[in-house]
Amino acid sequence: MKEAEIKRLLAANLLCVFSIILTTTVPAFFLDSFSVLGTHLTWLCICSVSISALNIVLCLVLKPNPSPKRSSFAHKISRFLKCCIYFFMSCILFHVIIVLYGAPLIESVTETFLFAVLLSTFTTLHCLCMLGPNIQAWIRVFSKNGAMSIWDNSLQITTMCSILGAWFGAFPIPLDWDRPWQVWPISCSLGATFGYMAGLIIAPLWIHWNQKQLTYKSR
């Protein structure tokens, strides 16, 4: 049971990694002069959209946390709306945090906001897909020893890795190398992306190796 679940997780995660790699190469066939560094904003949009789409599809197909009771259509709609609001709020929150970290307030708002959207895609959207708009569940998952399934563990790891990646991505900005990737917010968004990809790959492996120690409370 567990092995099979880990395999499913691995497959899903590899699919995500693969799709990120695709977003860097495929658009070049359709758009003139597309490159991750040159037209960074376009890439940010494409990457966010495709990752969100993939996440939603995966969530619908795999159903990691199936809700016990069947719910009405109206309930589903309200859940969906709630998710949208949460996502939007998380974008705003990330934007605010990034500005507090020193990003320019008035200039390059688009860059900052798209970076916030990317971060939200990697973290909040993932959570929304897995846990739904349920704050209590979020708090449970992100507190110590709160994970109840390998999906929760995977969520913890990828979220942490994305945020750490973005955090480390800010380091090279003050260096005076004048490289194209030092322009705001390229290094940070690349850091977040690499962190996310690393998290996706690490999560199944880590769970596989630590299988013995991981005991989940029953729901």
Add this chain to the structure above:
Amino acid sequence: MRLRSGVFASSCLLVEALGVALFLRGFFPLPVRSLPRSEARRDPPAEPAPPGSGMVSNWTKIPPPLFKKVVIVLIDALRDDFVFGSKGKQFMPYTTQVIEKGTSHSFIAEAKPPTVTMPRIKALTTGSIPGFIDVIVNLNSPALLDDNLIWQAKTAGKRIIFYGDDTWVKLFPKHFVEYDGTTSFFVSDFTEVDDNVTRHLDRVLKREDWDILILHYLGLDHIGHMTGPNSPLVGPKLHEMDNILKKIHISLLSKEGESSLPNLLVVCGDHGMSETGSHGGSSEGEVHTPLLFISSAFEKRSGPLTQPKLVQQTDLATTLAVGLGLPISRNSVGNLILPVVGDKTMREQLRFLHLNGFQLSRLLQENTPAYEKDPGYEHFKIAEKSHGNWIKLYLDGNNSEILLNLGKKVLKQYLEALKTLSSSLSKQVAQYDMYSMLVGTVIVLEVLFLLLLITPKALSSRAEFEVPLSPPLFSLLFYLMCLMLCAVHVIVCTSAESLCYFCSMSWLTAVGVMVLISALMCGILSAIGKILESSRVPVKNPVVSNSSWSEVDVLILAGTIGHVLSLGASSFIEEEHQTWYFLINTLCLALCQELCRNYFLLKEGDPQHSITLKQSFDNVKEAYECKNIDIPAAGDSKLGKVTSSAEFIKGSDKWISLASPWIILICCRLLRSLNQTGVQWAHRPDFGHWLTSSEHKSELSFLAAVSLVMIFILVQRKCSLVSKIAMALGLLGVYSYRAAIGNIIFPWQRDSKDISKGITEARFVYVFVLGIVFTGTKDLLKSQVISADSSVKSIGLWEVYSGLVLLAALLFRPHNLPVLVFCLLIQTMMTKYIWRPLKFDAAQITIMHYWFGQAFFYFQGNSNGIATVDVSAGFVGLDSYVEIPAIFLTAFATYAGPLLWAIHLLCYLSSEVSRNSAAMGHGCFCYALVRSIPVAVYIILVTSLRYHLFIWSVFSPKLLYEGMHVFITAVICLFFTAMDQNQSRKVQD
């Protein structure tokens, strides 16, 4: 002997300050004193008077120029073998031909390290060896203020044209009648930089309206940096240079008429390049550059080609001054290169040498008190005398063989004297004093190791540990080590060629330092021994190490290590404020997460936690009983208060507490945009500039008034009534002081009235500062002597703190007053809503204080460059410049951020003493440790990077800041210890 952590830490810091001072003295040797230019144009000396009376030489003026036009072609990073070696033969055929058969003189010029372009240009033009301190001192104004060849030429009415590296344009603003500077920023550009120079060449060579043409080619240097000296790109570049030299030479030759003076072409390099293509160090390839003089005035070379003679790079300035008929630059240590003037008459040659010798001996007189005993000076006097004799013979009309032979003898005497003179002059500046630096580094490192080894014991609950003073084994080792070090000292000092500060100290001091080093070494060894011993013995009562690392701990550790590592990169030093802002932002977010966990997860009904909470209270109580402290009546209520603070979850405080990290984050963001600092983004618009511009005076006044009111509100709550009034009056005084000197205006004041120096107002404030500090000190003394309750002491400490806040308010520029307000606000919020509820231990609190202190250092608008030091703070309330108060005030204003946070730490910890009696000791120890780590690492980094390209512009100023910070920290720790002393005495009573 038992020692408390605080005492130990402050004595360690004192020793460390000594080490740092020694290091700084070795790193920044005092330069040869350079005099202002106004004095430089004194009358030149006459020819030495012949002996006997009656006869006087009439040649008192400077000799006329020997050359009409001079072209200096400086090829950056031109190594000697590029011209004289096989590469030169292959790629520079024209130059080689001129060297071998043409009318030229070739030399190898030796450059002094650091072999970096800017100081080398200074050496080439002034003839002096720039010392580190004078580069630091001149950082504000990059223009070269010393006497130099270019300035002399310009004052003499020569028209100078320059094309090439824009360092020249910065060094000599308004000196060139025409110039085109190219920036050397894009190292990957090999052709554009040189084409930018060459494109002017044809036009300029046709014209007649210039006297000196300077060309500085950068392409070769760039090729070296990117691909190294053996790359295939070097050959074509040398060939390009050869063609340019050919063009210039031919054009110069064609211009020479029969009657006019000949022209001169000088080819030189500023430094060479190492085998990897970089430069800055002192390897043979980096210091040896070719120096060619080409002119039709010289005799055609004949005979086999010999190896070019070695001269100093500084000799060029002197030689060119003579060649152009200018006075020799005052601070030059160069010697005239005699072959260049070799075809002049004997009288002229002697005259040139005498001028050179006179200038060198005068420089020696100005710099060494015992100049008369210098062998060079003695030689010069002898040579001067024989010169006089020669003139007597010459004026007598004696024109025989004897005259020639005697002249040759005088010439030899002069050359000898010049050589000795310039070598004793250049000894004074030249090198790093590695021995002093080494001794300083050893002391600093030993202190750091000692602190690190002691850490577990020092942070134990008692904050006391045994210091073994006289175990017999170590005493033997100690004496042996002392003897050995003294022997090493003697050997080093007797064999060292250059001047060494540590060697010049008295023997007693040196021996004292040696004893100190060995004692520290023995201390380290014994500490290691103890640790090994205790690790072998099984732990009797296994202390349950339930201290798993929290996120904040991880962050603190990672941040400290990350910051220390970042000091190795020049950009991270320039932008160090970004590091600190980044760290405190992350810290705030981590604290926010901690708070969330504290409030939300406890609510989930975690009974375990409340049990542990209760247990911890019991522990505290037990601990108190163990130490026989009569818990004051307040104790119970305090305990109650703490319990309630854990349970105020329901109250509105919870939400304030949750919001406080965000408010702090917003404050920090606002402060960040108040003063843009650093290098890369310093030019961005910020509030500070907006406020200080003259049309926003009323906004600034409003802001200053609001800030002063806020400061009063935030500070007064813990003061006694008297100091409250004093504070209010003092802050009013601050406003009127700023209004008096015209920074801000009173609301009723329409037109700006006459501006005074505001001395009365400032002194009025000083009176209140002293008054408040004095009241505080009185309270502190009272609490020590009478041992009254601790509230007196905390009031006293807070009063000292508020006195310093008032002083800072006076010294800060008005637009910086919000920094002070936010500092107080953040401290209040942190104390009330974050540190108390979350119950961090003293070590964590100390490091957080240190981080915030560092961030506020930059929030004030400071940076790691010398230029941002606000020197005007040293003149507040003073009629004229008085050294000691000015230095004290400037240092206080510069380090106000870290200082205020440190004193606040003291206030906070002293109020925590009831909870943890060792808090003060831990705090002091942590503060010392957290300051020692970056200093020790930075000293090692700077020593290893001493030939780095940015050593003067980036690393050295930072070193000065770090050194100063160590001294301030030592003072703070002494204050800590003094306060802790009182406490411990009270505990013992």
